[in-house]
Amino acid sequence: MTWRADEAPGIRFRQRGDRKTESLDITTYGRNAIRDAVGHTVGSLDIDLESVAAAAIYQPDGKLPYRASRDLPIDNQAVQAGTVVDRIGDAGAATVPIGLLFALADDTADLSVAAFFGGGGTASALACSGNLQAKGLADLDDGEVLPYAEYLRKRGYVVSGDVAGGVRTSVSRTGDDRSTNDTGLSPAAVPTVTASRSRLRGPARSVTPGSSSSGLRPPDQGRFGR
Template sequence: MRGIAAAGAYVPRFRLSTDELADAWGTSHASGIERKAVPAADEDALTMAVSAAERALSDADVDRDEVTLAAAATTTPPLEEGEFVPRLVRALDLPQSVATATETGHTAAGAAALSRALDADGPALVVAADCPEGEPADADHPLGAGAAAFVVSDDAAAAVGDVAWHTDETPGVRFRERGDGDVGGLDITTYQRDAVRGAVTEAVSSLSVDPEEADAAAVHQPDGRFPYRAAGDLPLSNEAVAAGTVVDRVGDAGAATVPLGLLAALDGADDGETTVAAAFGGGTAAALAVEGGLSVAGVADLDGGTDIDYASYLRERGYVVSGEVSGGGAHVSLPNWRRSLDQRYRLVAGQCPECGGVTFPPEGACQSCHARVEFEPFEASRTGTVRALTVIGQGGAPPEFAELQQRDGAYAVAIVALESKEGTVTLPAQITDADPENVAVGDEVAATVRRIYEQEGVPRYGVKFEPTE
């Protein structure tokens, strides 16, 4: 039966505790949430989607060239107008012939994307990634971040037995006004609770499985208490709901919360166990029944992380950063940037057919014999060693990196050596996810796709490196 063959989870390393938040505001509007995940200054929905998808694809018995559909779900795409998935396809080196789908605008988008993949022919990749924002004094309190990825194929370890829907208009239940990045709502608690609970009840009750038989359930969870309330009219045990609840550890990750809860429940589940997922958004509730389980790469991220204080949180999220800098900085035209995407995402280098030397980027003359040749492309290793290092102190960043530095502080830039069977690729790169003072020459680092900077209103992405320990 068609279902989930492999999966991957990604949660940013920074965590803000509810106690820290309450100390800052004198109260907390994050009911039932102990910690929430905080995306770093160079992370967004796309970078988290790439990280989760890489983990899922690495565990899948499917070649990337075989993927026939790439579907993504998010309420926070990098651009309000402009497709999300083509960048994901390029960063993951999926075939350019792959069909694509983007589900956005509501928190049930992850379930909608997964449902589309179940109807596809051939292997499909689904990623739900989100990092919603809100008014810091109120709506922002429960909002977190994360990503969940699924490889869907036939004869899967975790078969999806049924999908059911329920749709009705629910005006005022979580929305964003056009052109506004902040999540809003009417704060009519009883109305909202009843609308969501009714929709979730109808969708789950329409499944062919008996909810009372479910061993785990990932239910719509904008806070830690809501999934139990949303399931209040269903014969789901509190133990089952708890097994699929992750919002208490990562916060409300929008369209990714229920998919992450589903992965938490499926990780290590036995073949005979049943997991129900029920997501709600924009008046639509979607329910899925999954039989069996699998090992989920990255699921340990749910309980990991590094605690930060509230002032650091405000900077990382850009709430107290203007982003305004003086000076022009380096300008790389979009056509030139686009031509270098294979190098920036996949570390594609070239081997000289004359002398066997390696050149990165693979253009111009061979760096070894200086001959003008047609290089033989190959992907360099994604792990390497720091050969040289410098730290760019506060105020020392070039203008195009100044906003990153305002939000994240000093950062390290390294010369990284990547050893491949074709030879050694050496390149300069930023180090991320590490205190720059704790990085040293000789450290092992691994490539990760992150946001580099923004020019002409368009975010640009590429490889940075993070310490492996």
């Protein structure tokens, strides 16, 4: 097992208890920092990397594992064997261990690698030989497949409903304070309201539910889409 602790401020991270990940959203900077950290830790393992049959690489999305391992002599087939984010979604710090369990469950993979990356530039890697059958892996493929908009509603990021006047609204909430007022929105949240006009005529207008009897507010405070 190998470790690397380096300073890379602003890389995507999520503190314990936080609902959202934070970052500077500088993609090139982030990808380079992750690729350098993963390459250093995996490259420092005392193994023949060309013999790796499965690799579970840091995977907040389905593309980054391949980019992070680009400088390593590990083929894409091995990376695919340890990539599960495209099947179970981003499970945070648990995604790589789950990918490693899937890799170890493959009887044809004699040598597996896992590479972890944490906020601030910290990374670690380990190598495993042999196989391991873990219970519950098959259940992960039995989940319900949802459209992204429905996922947002189930997680509470978006709420939908009908309001007076025939305008269907979809309100995005930000902030963790979910206490509500007479509008049904969190006081700490800054909502973005998207409405489609189903029974009213005329151009789309910006609205805030409960803001006034007319339901109108200045256009610069919201966005409207058909």
